[in-house]
Amino acid sequence: MQYYIGIDLGTSGAKLMLTDETLQSVRTITKTYPLDFTADGKSEQDPADWLEAVKEGLQELAACVPAGAVAGVGVGGQMHGLVMLDENDRVLRPAILWNDTRTGEETQFLNREFGVEKLARLTGNMAFAGFTAPKILWVKAHEPEIFARCKKICLPKDYINYMLTGVFATDVSDASGMLLFDVKNRTWSEEMLSVCGVTRGMLPQVFESAAPIGKLKPSFGLGENVTVCAGAGDNAAAAIGTGTVNAGTCNISLGTSGTVFIPTDTFVQPENPALHSFCHANGKYHLMGCILSAASCDKWLNETLFDTADYGAVIPCLNADTASKKLYFLPYLAGERCPHNDESIRGAFVGLSHDTSRADLRLAVFEGVSFAIKDCLALVPQQIGKATVCGGGTKSRVWMDVLANVLGIELEIIRTEGPALGGAALACAANGLHVAITNDVGAIVRPDDALKKIYAQKYQVWKKLYPALSAI
Numbered sequence: 438m439q440y441y442i443g444i445d446l447g448t449s450g451a452k453l454m455l456t457d458e459t460l461q462s463v464r465t466i467t468k469t470y471p472l473d474f475t476a477d478g479k480s481e482q483d484p485a486d487w488l489e490a491v492k493e494g495l496q497e498l499a500a501c502v503p504a505g506a507v508a509g510v511g512v513g514g515q516m517h518g519l520v521m522l523d524e525n526d527r528v529l530r531p532a533i534l535w536n537d538t539r540t541g542e543e544t545q546f547l548n549r550e551f552g553v554e555k556l557a558r559l560t561g562n563m564a565f566a567g568f569t570a571p572k573i574l575w576v577k578a579h580e581p582e583i584f585a586r587c588k589k590i591c592l593p594k595d596y597i598n599y600m601l602t603g604v605f606a607t608d609v610s611d612a613s614g615m616l617l618f619d620v621k622n623r624t625w626s627e628e629m630l631s632v633c634g635v636t637r638g639m640l641p642q643v644f645e646s647a648a649p650i651g652k653l654k655p656s657f658g659l660g661e662n663v664t665v666c667a668g669a670g671d672n673a674a675a676a677i678g679t680g681t682v683n684a685g686t687c688n689i690s691l692g693t694s695g696t697v698f699i700p701t702d703t704f705v706q707p708e709n710p711a712l713h714s715f716c717h718a719n720g721k722y723h724l725m726g727c728i729l730s731a732a733s734c735d736k737w738l739n740e741t742l743f744d745t746a747d748y749g750a751v752i753p754c755l756n757a758d759t760a761s762k763k764l765y766f767l768p769y770l771a772g773e774r775c776p777h778n779d780e781s782i783r784g785a786f787v788g789l790s791h792d793t794s795r796a797d798l799r800l801a802v803f804e805g806v807s808f809a810i811k812d813c814l815a816l817v818p819q820q821i822g823k824a825t826v827c828g829g830g831t832k833s834r835v836w837m838d839v840l841a842n843v844l845g846i847e848l849e850i851i852r853t854e855g856p857a858l859g860g861a862a863l864a865c866a867a868n869g870l871h872v873a874i875t876n877d878v879g880a881i882v883r884p885d886d887a888l889k890k891i892y893a894q895k896y897q898v899w900k901k902l903y904p905a906l907s908a909i
Contacts, residue, residue, distance in 0.1 A: 439508040439868075442498060442659075443678075443860030445671065446487055446514035446594050448472060448534065448693050453494035454857035455501060458508075460865065460872045464501050465854060466494045473531065478538035478772075478780065481531035484520055484596050491597055496658045505660040509864030510601065510653055512665075513674025513856035514594025516614040519572040522589040522596075529583050532593060533572045536694070536729055538772045538780035540571035543578070547571060547616070548778075551632065553710055559628055561613070561620035563710035566772065566780035567729070570616035573633045590639050594668050599641075602651035602665050607641040610673035613715035618643075620716055621704040646673065646718035647866035666867035668860060669718035672696050672725060675855030677862050679825050680874040682719045687821045689810060689840075689848075690855070691830025695731030697813040699724040705818070711776040712816040718863065726775040726813025730784070732830040734768045734802050743795060748832070753800035755838050760891045764788040764797055765899050766805030767906065775813050782907055803836040804892070807843040808899045814844060823847040825876065827855045837880070842888040843896065852879040 438457060445452040450469035456462055468490035473481045499507065517535040522528060547556060547564035556563050564571055569592070577584045591599065592615070595607045612618040612625075617633065617640070619626040625637055644650055644667035653663035669677065672690065676698050681688035688698045701722045707714055713725040730737075739748055753759065765787040772780040786801065814821060823846050830836055831850050841848045853876060865872050 438506065440502050440506050441861045441864040442495065442507060442510045443857040443862070443864065444491060444510065444512040445674070445854065445856035445860065446491070446512060446597060447671065448515050451487065451490040451494060452854055452857045453491070453498055454854055454861055455498045456858070456861045458865070458870060460858065460862060460874065464498060465857065466497055468494050480534040480537040482534060483531050484528050484593070487593060487597060488600050492657060499658045505662070507659045507663050509664045509666065509868045511860035511862070511864035511867070512594045512597055512668040513671045513860040514592065514597065514611065514668065516592065516611055516670040516672065517567050517569050518593040519569050519576070520591050520593060520596045521576070521583065521587045522591070523586050524588045526589065529586055530580065535567045536771050537572070538566050540566045540575045541780045543571035543574040544780065546574070556616070557706060557710055559626045560616050560618060561704065561706065561714040562616060563778070564616055565774050565778055567774060568614060568616040570629065570633050573635060577634055588639060590635060591641050595641055598650065598665060598668060601653055601657065603654065604651035605641045606644055606650040606667055608644055608646040608667035608669055608718070609716035610646055610718045611670035612643055614670060614713070620714055623716055645720055647863045649867040664864070664867050666863045668863060671856045672698055673715070673718040673723070674859035674863070675827060676700065676723065676859065677718050678853055678855035678857070678859030678874065679827055679851050680876055681825060682717070685819065687824035689824050689826045691731045691806070691826065691828040693731065693733045695728040695806060695810055697726040697810060697817070699817050699821070707816065708818065709776060709816045711778055712813070718859070724817060726816060728768065728806070728809045728813065729772055729774055730768050730770040731806050732828060734770060734784070734806055735799070735830065737770060738799060738802050742798070751795045751799050753796040753803070753835055755800065755835050755888070757887055757891060759800055760888055760895070762797060764793060764801045765902060766801040767902055768802070768805045768809050776816060777903060779907060782903070785902070785906060787902055800839070803833070803839045804843065804895070805899070807840045808896050810840065811843055811896060821846060823849065825849045825851050827851040827853065834880070837882045841882045842884045843892045845884050845889050845893070848882045849876065849878050850880040850882060852877045
């Protein structure tokens with residue numbers, strides 16, 4: 438029996454999943470690490486914390502199987518983060534993460550002065566504050582001494598792979614979110630490199646996600662013949678892990694952020710550039726809408742406002758009366774990406790009254806995040822009839838009922854750890870073993886006609902709040 442390890446290098450921690458050769462989970466380990474997040478929009482982490490978490494997790498998993506039994510490792514990681522290395526491969530500064538919003542000026546420069554249409558032609562996408570290229574320009578402007586010493590630039594999971602193997606590599610799905618990559622042709626854009634002051638020699642070699650890039654160093658305790666694949670961005674890895682690989686399928690993720698993921702057989706240039714067009718980890722492409730705060734809104738509500746880590750302490754009731762309340766929540770706690778591309782907007786409750794209860798507030802959070810997901814889905818050119826849903830938000834059945842009625846579609850609630858399982862599946866493929874993913878469906882949630890009608894009307898009001906509040 439051979440075993441495979443999939444790693445989900447997330448924002449709050451790393452999940453490492455040990456699977457057998459049929460991709461059945463044997464053990465999952467979670468290692469947390471700190472996040473330096475401040476009110477001015479800074480969001481940073483020390484790559485050394487990622488590496489220590491991965492190293493400890495690999496050593497613990499190695500103790501679960503016979504020596505030499507692990508055949509492959511695949512990493513799915515948080516996208517867009519900027520890791521900068523010097524000539525000796527030392528980290529120059531903390532990694533700037535996907536939800537860092539300090540790059541407003543750089544993003545506007547790229548979109549307005551360089552031009553959205555030209556960006557779309559070169560990369561398939563417009564600039565967002567979370568993307569890597571604006572981060573590079575920010576460091577160049579605000580930390581020129583750091584930029585001058587930088588010899589290598591990579592993404593979070595690619596830094597881990599570099600430390601695991603000594604091979605400086607990235608994959609097409611993760612590279613797609615840098616705004617340095619020609620998505621349609623699956624190669625670096627020389628013009629974008631020039632705009633950012635980056636040379637090709639500073640960037641990793643690009644591979645397809647399941648391609649083997651090297652062997653795991655023996656110092657990690659798994660032996661000398663463990664194949665490491667290129668891996669994938671966390672959303673593409675989650676799509677592999679949930680079987681979202683065929684055109685017309687849809688996966689919605691409710692983690693720290695929220696995403697709508699739509700595979701396509703060929704490259705599609707979205708009519709609205711707020712919808713991302715990226716390479717998929719299966720050799721094809723996908724469309725993706727992303728909101729910056731999803732389950733993190735519920736975490737903020739419970740732990741900060743309600744002062745409890747018990748998410749079962751306040752459970753709202755969903756019915757026609759509660760859904761009809763004129764209470765609204767804008768989930769823009771860290772700015773917003775799709776469809777507004779506004780790093781400066783912030784969240785709000787609108788419609789508070791003397792009789793507003795904690796349960797009302799929580800239901801409004803569920804509704805507001807669901808409306809923001811609907812905003813993303815509304816940009817997708819094809820009709821979506823059903824979707825799988827994964828992530829921490831799926832733990833609330835009330836939230837899933839709200840989401841199904843807001844979107845008006847059937848939802849399959851997935852219990853699988855999508856990105857970690859996707860990483861393991863890619864590791865299998867790198868070893869020539871292709872295993873079909875079978876979703877672990879916890880529940881199927883269907884919309885109710887009456888609630889669907891209420892939420893359709895409520896969404897029309899909710900949509901007016903962003904333009905009303907963005908001016909102030």
